[in-house]
Amino acid sequence: MPERSRPREDEPPALASRLGKLVGVTNRSRLTLARSLCLVSVLLCPAVSWAGPRQPTHVACVGDSITAGAGASSGETNYPARLQALLGDGVQVKNFGHSGATMLSAGHGDLPYQQQGAYTAATDFVSGAGEGAVVDVIIMLGANDSKPQNWAPDGKPKNDQQYLQDYTAMVEHFRQLPTAPVVYIALPLATGDNPCCAISGAVIHDEQLPLLKGLAASQGLPIIDLNTPTTGHPEYFIDGVHPNDAGYEVVAQQMLAGLLRVPTVSLTKPTEGSTLYLPSPIALQSALAPDTVPVARVEFFAGETSLGVVTSAPFDLDWTPPSVGLYALTAQATDATGASATSEPV
Structure with missing residues (x-):
């Protein structure tokens, strides 16, 4: 030496x-x-x-209607489109949101993400990024899982542990792909109760958040916290669940900070x-x-x-x-x- x-x-x-x-x-x-x-x-x-920071070349945005962009004024103002603009042309950001999708798998959720074309498309995008690609996958699923028929169906055990099991399985699915992506857990937005959609803000905050934080800790997964910056800001939502353009800007900025954090x-x-x-x-x-x-x-x-x-x-x-x-x-x-x-x- x-x-x-x-x-x-x-x-x-x-x-x-x-x-x-x-x-x-x-x-x-x-x-x-x-x-x-x-x-x-x-x-x-x-x-x-x-x-x-780790500089990604490909970012797959996996999620439900919030990822798809419900509530945005146009296809250019949802969070994946805003994230693409923030990261620039050297990075490919793809939107794999599917409205109404659940993390809960077949037999537990009423619209399992794993059975949708978006899941297959996201898998193909991550796998096909090519040699030398630096790939990130952002998962944000849980709002639709909080609905009573999914989270606590009548006469059946609560699906909290099934949600954790299915989330873990999806993380491992992406992790084992040839490009070895980094999988980020996006903590859900501070969603309120929405009678029209039957989405439960209490389930998201009191039950899903602790499960996701525990999963991240046990698997060594990075977290992108969307809950804290949206708490106490009803002006970021059109209906208590889906962000408006201002809300999607907050989400995109948080995603950017999470991907480029050191x-x-x-x-x-x-x-x-x-x-x-x-x-x-x-x-x-x-x-x-x-x-x-x-x-x-x-x-x-x-x-x-x-x-x-x-x-x-x-x-x-x-x-x-x-x-x-x-x-x-x-x-x-x-x-x-x-x-x-x-x-x-x-």
Whole structure:
């Protein structure tokens, strides 16, 4: 492992104060932290480059009438069309919404999505994206499942666990396709009760939301939260269920933010101004901002040299410097979609 360049032992202390956010190991086997000009820090101790968000080339929008665009003023104002405009011509966004569709399968839902042409078309689109394609699938199904005849039919057990089972099966169906897409769970909008459609906002909020969050956590799936930004905003809907143009703009912006999200990571230990001694290991500690995309791994670096990878919380690592010198320490977090970001060096 190549050793980073370091100052001579006879260099004056003033030099260290100009070398950036660095961890320094002195000839007394002591680590100190110093601030300096960022330019010099980058030149002498380059940090790991920012990797950025995962950039999709194909996006399949799977869902019911809300995906299809019921309530939009035109075919250009539903959320998939708006998302296409936001992502640009380099990305193919396709609308595979089917009005009235349920996630619940045959024998449980009155219009199973899995039996519709949209399901077959979405599968073909994802499979046929081609070698090198970066494919995302957004699933938003549940509004029609909340209807009494689907969720809690008379004389039959509630279908909450069947809904979870069918949702899991659809996720796995898309995941195992040759292009290995990232599947996003879109948490449903803050839908109200709609007598004309028999859709239950209470079922969606109180029962479906916890199930979907649990599924995402257990399967390591990224979430796009449409519930929070639409809660308390009846002006976003035409009938309490289907968005209007303003509502679809909110949905599209949330979808964009979800697809292009990157994790937020910082290196919280060692801290500036602390003094540490060799040969004791140094505890490297990362901090991750709460997010809706699970972090899959954190890799620690001294300059461009990897110090180790941690794949489970609390994402900390013990490290013993190989020699005295100055080190720029960073942590790089990568989430379940492949997006990554790097902390500021210390």
